[in-house]
Amino acid sequence: MEPIIVLKNLWKSYSGTPVLKGINLSVMPGQVIGYIGPNGAGKSTTVKILCGLLSDFEGEVLVAGKDIRKEPLAAKQKVGFIPELAELYETLTPHEFLHFMAALYGMDAQVAEDRMAKMLGAFGLAGNLHQRMDTFSKGMRQKVLITSGLLHNPDIIIMDEPLSGLDANSVIIIKELIGKLAAEGKTIFYCSHMMDVVEKVSDRIILINQGEVVADGSFEELKSQQGNQSLERIFAQLTASDSINQAASDLLSAFQ
Numbered sequence: 630m631e632p633i634i635v636l637k638n639l640w641k642s643y644s645g646t647p648v649l650k651g652i653n654l655s656v657m658p659g660q661v662i663g664y665i666g667p668n669g670a671g672k673s674t675t676v677k678i679l680c681g682l683l684s685d686f687e688g689e690v691l692v693a694g695k696d697i698r699k700e701p702l703a704a705k706q707k708v709g710f711i712p713e714l715a716e717l718y719e720t721l722t723p724h725e726f727l728h729f730m731a732a733l734y735g736m737d738a739q740v741a742e743d744r745m746a747k748m749l750g751a752f753g754l755a756g757n758l759h760q761r762m763d764t765f766s767k768g769m770r771q772k773v774l775i776t777s778g779l780l781h782n783p784d785i786i787i788m789d790e791p792l793s794g795l796d797a798n799s800v801i802i803i804k805e806l807i808g809k810l811a812a813e814g815k816t817i818f819y820c821s822h823m824m825d826v827v828e829k830v831s832d833r834i835i836l837i838n839q840g841e842v843v844a845d846g847s848f849e850e851l852k853s854q855q856g857n858q859s860l861e862r863i864f865a866q867l868t869a870s871d872s873i874n875q876a877a878s879d880l881l882s883a884f885q
């Protein structure tokens with residue numbers, strides 16, 4: 630089996646400052662990757678490159694066997710992106726917005742219609758299909774974004790903090806959905822700071838720090854390497870430059 634995502638010696642700089650420093654990764658179809666790292670580690674930059682939103686990088690990126698720079702449209706057809714925050718066209722209804730997205734992907738309108746009805750129904754939004762999204766709560770918007778990322782049935786699903794704003798029941802639905810999508814052979818690239826969720830849903834965890842991979846393996850493998858700790862502890866051990874307790878005290882001292 631061929632890897633579905635390949636990053637070869639990926640470097641990316643902003644104004645001459647490198648933020649990704651030679652990332653190498655091979656992801657096999659059906660894997661659920663938990664891509665984690667501290668603020669500013671380079672997660673969103675990696676995701677933007679994978680989605681074809683940034684092209685001024687060095688190295689090679691293959692998505693579903695396509696070079697993302699040479700064949701961006703063919704690669705993007707295979708990818709569904711669920712961002713944490715996105716510009717939704719708020720004056721549209723989910724029905725209008727999702728049909729617009731479906732048309733961009735060249736989907737059959739009836740297939741899109743049936744899928745959006747089922748997906749929004751599963752999220753409890755069946756009654757909101759024709760309501761303008763400027764009246765929606767954060768969680769309702771997030772459910773529309775998730776639907777939009779999955780509507781064209783992509784082989785690769787890239788999620789950047791997809792649970793942001795979702796209530797507890799919806800979080801459970803998404804966690805279950807990730808497992809079911811992977812069982813169908815979909816590849817999930819899941820970026821998050823929610824360590825408990827990453828621990829549960831991922832079968833491979835990649836930890837980056839300052840633009841470099843510092844750990845790569847299943848949760849069990851990371852635990853055996855790092856001394857049987859929670860993912861939160863492993864994360865802190867591999868990425869915190871200063872004591873976390875000290876940082877909390879320093880923050881508090883600002884009020885004294």
Ligand SMILES: Nc1ncnc2c1ncn2[C@@H]1O[C@H](COP(=O)(O)OP(=O)(O)OP(=O)(O)O)[C@@H](O)[C@H]1O
Pocket residue numbers: 643644648666667668669670671672673674675
């Ligand atoms: N458009 C930009 N111009 C300049 N610097 C940028 C730009 N976007 C990101 N950076 C810098 O690149 C580094 C990596 O940012 P990135 O957004 O990829 O991190 P991240 O791991 O997603 O962080 P977070 O967890 O906070 O979302 C940071 O130092 C950030 O300041």
